[in-house]
Amino acid sequence: MTDASAAMHKRDHVAKELGIEITHAEVGLAVVSMTVEERMTNGLGVCHGGLIFTLADTAMAHASNAGNERTLSTTASIEWISIARIGDHLVATSRAVAQRGRNTVHDITVTNGNGDTVALVRGQTLTLGGPVLDA
Secondary structure (H helix, E strand, O other), X not given: OOHHXXXXXXXXXXXXXXXXXXXXXXXXXXXXXXXXXXXXXXXXXXXXXXXXXXXHHHHHHHHHHOOOOOEEEEEEEEEEOOOOOOOOEEEEEEEEEEEEOOEEEEEEEEEOOOOOEEEEEEEEEXXXXXXXXXX
16 A cells, blocks of 8 residues: 555545455555445345445545545446345455546446455546645
8 A cells, every 4th residue: 555545544534434444555556345234234234335336436546546646536337236245345446447638547346255246336537636645
């Protein structure tokens, strides 16, 4: 993990609340994870889709900010492939797949502990500039 990624994670209250851990972060690639708890389930007893999206967005944030240049998401869409249940350990891997100027497209795959795909996300970020460490 880079210094910028570590600093960003230290200030991320949502990630802390959800127990999101940063496994790897470098420019253009990040891996984050969380374990689904009962408090994360919806009315059908499965992980709330918004929390799966939050995990994926966190991965994209670390992939795009690891180089210590402030970058924000501008758009993202998600395809939920399968459900996640209490106790499932979810892993989100974000990869930068295209860049033009200050805009970067990221593909994020969320898998469960068996390696099954739970969700696919495509997002775009905009590099604003300025250091993450001073944010």
